[in-house]
Amino acid sequence: MNACKPRIVSALVGDVQRDPAAQIKYGFFFAALAEHFPLVEIYDASLHGVRRYLNALQAFHPDRQRWRESFYKNVTAFRWRSRLASTHFQAMNGQVDLIVQVGVLFDARWQTASPPSLIYTDYTAHLTAQRPSAGRSPFSAAQRQEWLALERAAFARASHICTRSELVRASIIEEYGVAPEKVTVVGSGVNFARLPQSVLHRETTTPTVLFIGKEFYRKGGDLLLEAFAQARQEVPGARLKMVTAVPIPSAFPGAGVEIIQATWDRQAIAALYRSADLFVLPSRLETWGDVLLEAMSYGLPCIGVKGQAMEEIIDHESTGLIVPAEDVAALAQSLVRLLTDAGLRGRMGQQARLKAEENYQWPDVVQRVGICIQQIMERDEHKWIASV
Numbered sequence: 238m239n240a241c242k243p244r245i246v247s248a249l250v251g252d253v254q255r256d257p258a259a260q261i262k263y264g265f266f267f268a269a270l271a272e273h274f275p276l277v278e279i280y281d282a283s284l285h286g287v288r289r290y291l292n293a294l295q296a297f298h299p300d301r302q303r304w305r306e307s308f309y310k311n312v313t314a315f316r317w318r319s320r321l322a323s324t325h326f327q328a329m330n331g332q333v334d335l336i337v338q339v340g341v342l343f344d345a346r347w348q349t350a351s352p353p354s355l356i357y358t359d360y361t362a363h364l365t366a367q368r369p370s371a372g373r374s375p376f377s378a379a380q381r382q383e384w385l386a387l388e389r390a391a392f393a394r395a396s397h398i399c400t401r402s403e404l405v406r407a408s409i410i411e412e413y414g415v416a417p418e419k420v421t422v423v424g425s426g427v428n429f430a431r432l433p434q435s436v437l438h439r440e441t442t443t444p445t446v447l448f449i450g451k452e453f454y455r456k457g458g459d460l461l462l463e464a465f466a467q468a469r470q471e472v473p474g475a476r477l478k479m480v481t482a483v484p485i486p487s488a489f490p491g492a493g494v495e496i497i498q499a500t501w502d503r504q505a506i507a508a509l510y511r512s513a514d515l516f517v518l519p520s521r522l523e524t525w526g527d528v529l530l531e532a533m534s535y536g537l538p539c540i541g542v543k544g545q546a547m548e549e550i551i552d553h554e555s556t557g558l559i560v561p562a563e564d565v566a567a568l569a570q571s572l573v574r575l576l577t578d579a580g581l582r583g584r585m586g587q588q589a590r591l592k593a594e595e596n597y598q599w600p601d602v603v604q605r606v607g608i609c610i611q612q613i614m615e616r617d618e619h620k621w622i623a624s625v
Contacts (some may be wrong), residue, residue: 243274243275243335244274244275244334244335245270245276245336245337245610246276246277246278246279246333246335246336246337246352247267247270247278247280247336247338247339248279248280248322248326248336248337248338248339248343248345249263249279249282249338249339249340250281250282250283250318250340250343251263251281253267258501261428262428262527264428265428265429266425266426269426269603270337270603272600272603273603273604273607274607277329277332278329278333280322282321282342282345284314284318284321292313293308295311296308302372303375306373306374306375310342310375310376310384311375312383312384314342315342315343315344315387318343319344320347322343323345323346323347323348323351326345326351326352327348327351329352334353335352335353335355335396335610335613336351336352336353336354336355337354337357337606338354338355338356338395340356340357341358341361341388343391344387344390344391344394345391346391346395347394353613354395355396355397355606355613356391356392356397356398357606358398358399358401358405359401359402359405359425359524360524361405361408362374362384363385363408363412363413364404364405364408365522366381368521370521371454371520372454372455389413389414392413393415396613397419397421397609397612398415398421399422399605400420400421400423401423401425401524401546402422402424402525403546404545404546405546421605421608423602424597424605425525425527425530426530426597426602427530427533427597427598427599428527428530432590432598433535435535435536435587435590436510436511436513436514436535436537438514438582438586441514443475444472444515444576444582445475445514445515446478446513446514446517446572446576447512447513447515447532447537448477448481449499449509449516449518449528450479450481450518450520450528451480451481451483452482452483453481453482453485454483454521455520455521455522456518456519456520457518457519457542457563458483460563460565460568462477462479462485462490463489463490463565464519464565465477465494465569466492467565467566467569468569468572468573468576469493471573471577472572472573472576476493477493477494477495478495478509479494480497480498480506480509481496481497481499482498482499497509510535510537511535513535513537514537514575514576514582515537515540515575515582516529516532516537516538516540517539517540517572518539518540518541518542518547519541519542519562519568520541520545520547523542523546523547525546525547525550526541526546526547526550529551530550530593530597532589533589533592533593533597534590534593536587537589538556538557538558538581538586538589539556539558540571541558541560542559542560542562542563543560543561543562544562545562547559552588552592556589557585558571558575
């Protein structure tokens with residue numbers, strides 16, 4: 238093996254060739270990884286055939302969103318995916334030197350005779366459980382403990398863990414008992430092949446707010462509608478474009494609001510960014526904030542909330558504004574401030590674009606991951622060779 242260029246197999250739950258969600262979220266990461274290392278395979282750890290059918294049955298819930306969460310996050314599915322993945326990698330003896338696992342919906346080293354691994358993750362189940370109302374933690378109390386034990390074991394077996402945020406790094410260290418030197422923050426990149434041209438900020442009597450959140454409630458869409466209605470009393474020409482997959486209850490104020498069906502069409506999304514003057518994401522639970530990076534790359538100032546990783550993305554009073562979580566009045570005040578000051582929007586947008594250029598490009602992220610990979614190979618290579 239060339240010690241400088243270990244042969245890598247990547248693994249995730251999702252098909253980066255056919256699934257647009259997986260393709261957009263991770264395709265550029267894998268492309269950048271392949272530029273640095275021999276990428277032997279991208280393994281889809283999704284369940285197929287009878288297992289997929291049985292998993293859907295046992296996870297069933299009349300609420301579609303709850304069913305989706307349970308389908309992916311249940312102990313039986315975690316174990317099935319882990320056994321299948323680790324068996325697959327163990328059979329690749331002599332062909333690969335390292336597994337790069339994305340997310341923790343399975344354990345690529347379920348069988349420790351598999352090659353060493355690096356986990357790249359954006360969140361933990363422990364963090365999700367702290368915000369149960371957001372709907373991302375489908376477990377009973379007993380199920381949650383089982384899942385946390387599986388997640389803890391996956392972190393323990395991994396050779397190294399890379400996270401997108403300091404928030405998640407702290408969770409893995411403090412709540413899962415992982416040594417600090419084993420966890421590194423590497424961030425993530427904007428999911429574009431190249432950064433787009435920035436939006437030209439302008440004086441306008443009809444400034445436009447953009448929100449993109451497929452899950453309306455978790456992303457704080459209801460909070461934004463209430464705050465926007467308050468802000469529009471002071472900025473009557475303001476408009477709000479909301480991209481979401483959930484029908485909006487008629488009880489919410491709708492003046493100046495355009496509801497747009499969620500889409501993976503990147504040209505349509507690009508047009509929305511270009512039409513906007515600022516971007517808002519008041520999520521109740523946000524694992525990272527890919528749409529914030531995209532908005533910043535277009536030169537849009539962003540409004541986010543405290544207590545989540547978006548505080549690491551948005552520099553308060555520089556690239557945007559951070560408001561207290563679920564504080565409609567504070568959100569409304571921040572909206573008025575940016576809607577009424579094109580100069581401030583322009584200055585913050587320029588700083589946002591600069592931060593995207595300097596911090597959120599996939600080749601730079603993979604360089605940081607590459608340092609961790611090299612450390613793994615220097616430290617763990619002899620252990621893997623001895624075991625095969």
